Amino acid sequence: MSRKRRVLGSKFKAKVALAAIRGDKTLAQLTSQFDVNSNQISAWKTKLLADACELFEDGRKRQRRDEVNDEELFAQIGRLKMELEWLKKTTAAKLTGLELEFFV
Numbered sequence: 001m002s003r004k005r006r007v008l009g010s011k012f013k014a015k016v017a018l019a020a021i022r023g024d025k026t027l028a029q030l031t032s033q034f035d036v037n038s039n040q041i042s043a044w045k046t047k048l049l050a051d052a053c054e055l056f057e058d059g060r061k062r063q064r065r066d067e068v069n070d071e072e073l074f075a076q077i078g079r080l081k082m083e084l085e086w087l088k089k090t091t092a093a094k095l096t097g098l099e100l101e102f103f104v
Helices: 010-022 027-034 038-056 059-103
Strands: none
Touching: 010 027, 010 038, 027 038
């Protein structure tokens, strides 16, 4: 019978990763204590070390990401305006052609 896949929560992952970073126990001891594969513990430890700086980022720096998003949005607005003008011109030309045929 196959083993059912476990879904581990973020609190548990953080707890295991912090225990791995602490270094009090070996990876084999942590594996047996938490019943998780050693490769998974190493991956969580690496992710925590890589992303820990984001916890202490200043909230004002996040606005720069929004500014880039604003520039993209303004560019999209410009493209849409151009497309709308083109559609207005082409439909107006088609309508005037139809009107001329209707009256003839």
